[in-house]
Amino acid sequence: MVVKNRKIKFVKLVGAGNDFVLIDNKVCQITSTDKLKDLARKMCNRKLGAGADGLLVRERSRVADLKMRIFNADGSEAQMCGNGARCFAYYFSEVQKTGKNYLFTLETMAGIVKARVNADNVRINITQPKDLKLDIPLKVSGRAIKVNFINTGVPHTVIFVEALDQIDVFGLGREIRHHRFFAPAGTNVNFVEVVSRDSIKIRTYERGVEDETLACGTGSVASALVAACNPAIDINKINVHTAGGDVLKVNFIKNGHQFEDVWLEGKARLVYRGEYYV
Numbered sequence: 001m002v003v004k005n006r007k008i009k010f011v012k013l014v015g016a017g018n019d020f021v022l023i024d025n026k027v028c029q030i031t032s033t034d035k036l037k038d039l040a041r042k043m044c045n046r047k048l049g050a051g052a053d054g055l056l057v058r059e060r061s062r063v064a065d066l067k068m069r070i071f072n073a074d075g076s077e078a079q080m081c082g083n084g085a086r087c088f089a090y091y092f093s094e095v096q097k098t099g100k101n102y103l104f105t106l107e108t109m110a111g112i113v114k115a116r117v118n119a120d121n122v123r124i125n126i127t128q129p130k131d132l133k134l135d136i137p138l139k140v141s142g143r144a145i146k147v148n149f150i151n152t153g154v155p156h157t158v159i160f161v162e163a164l165d166q167i168d169v170f171g172l173g174r175e176i177r178h179h180r181f182f183a184p185a186g187t188n189v190n191f192v193e194v195v196s197r198d199s200i201k202i203r204t205y206e207r208g209v210e211d212e213t214l215a216c217g218t219g220s221v222a223s224a225l226v227a228a229c230n231p232a233i234d235i236n237k238i239n240v241h242t243a244g245g246d247v248l249k250v251n252f253i254k255n256g257h258q259f260e261d262v263w264l265e266g267k268a269r270l271v272y273r274g275e276y277y278v
Contacts, residue, residue: 005277010043012050012271013091015083015122017214017244019271022056022091025069033077040071043276050276053209054081056088064107066092072208080110080153082217082264086122089115090268093122110153123265126218127153129225132257140175147176148226152262154207155187156222164193164201169212173205190219192227199239200227214244217264224250225259 008028010021021043030036040055042048054072061067068088070081085106093102103116106124114125133149148158157176161167173189176182189205202223204216224238240248248266252259 007275007277008039009273009275010050011091011273012052013056013087013268014271015087015090015215015217015268016242016246016248016266018054018081018083018087018216019052020054020056020084020087021050021052021276022058022088024058026058026060036069037071037075037077039278040073041075042278044073050274053206053213054078054084056081056084058088058092061107064105064112066104067107069109072206074208074210076208077109078154078208080108080113080127080218082124082126082153082219082221083215083266083268084217085113085115085124086217086264086266087268089117089124090120090122091270093117094270108153120267120269121265122268123263124217125261125263126221129221129259129262131155132226132229134226134229134257136181138176138179138181140172140179148229149182149187150222150226152218152221152225154218155182155185156190156219157182157187158190158192158223158226160227161191161193164191164203167191167203169203169205173212174210177205177207177210188216188219188222190216190223192223194227195241197233198235198237199241200224201241203243212243215242215246215248217248217266220248221250221262221264225252225262228252228254228259229257 044052057069111127131151204219220240251263
């Protein structure tokens with residue numbers, strides 16, 4: 001018996017080193033979440049698929065201009081992805097030929113976010129950060145450390161370190177990601193080195209990808225906001241130097257340890273178009 005493969009059109013996008021495959025489910029019409037999870041695992045596989053940190057899915061929205069769902073490489077569905085949202089906004093701005101400085105809204109599981117596209121520069125206004133906790137004592141690899149936590153659409157732990165390049169991001173990140181303190185959902189883990197009053201360097205272990213990634217949008221926001229909790233930092237913009245080499249900009253309004261009107265800004269680009277055979 002001959003089995004006929006189904007072709008699914010997709011595009012590959014990159015934002016600050018985070019890479020994504022995107023499908024338009026208004027065209028594909030995959031109605032089962034389980035099938036989308038399975039598709040994410042297959043398409044994101046770097047040996048047997050297109051290879052990506054996540055799958056972006058466009059669906060119909062009744063409350064915003066566009067609706068985005070994000071599935072991690074392991075098939076789990078995430079509430080939000082900062083660089084994914086920027087790539088998503090960039091692509092549909094290009095498709096719709098909106099021109100420069102176009103503002104529209106995206107429906108996500110974390111809430112509605114605003115996106116402003118100006119050529120290949122994309123800014124997103126993320127949902128209200130919450131659950132900030134500073135100086136949490138944890139025992140990791142047999143020693144006591146202090147970490148910080150904030151939810152910027154998804155949960156993030158932020159740890160300030162020196163000599164960032166020498167940190168075992170995979171080993172320590174995996175241990176903290178699965179630490180019982182963050183059970184059952186787990187956490188993303190960001191290791192941060194302060195470069196100057198307005199700049200930080202970051203390396204991130206991403207939940208769902210289960211490895212270090214070249215960048216993380218919500219992690220960059222989380223790290224910038226936790227850094228801004230330092231009373232010595234009285235500015236409203238922090239530059240985040242990612243492992244992929246790009247610099248993401250995080251703008252915010254700070255009132256003590258409360259943050260409002262938080263924007264993530266950086267470049268996005270289309271890498272290629274293709275067809276995936278299911």
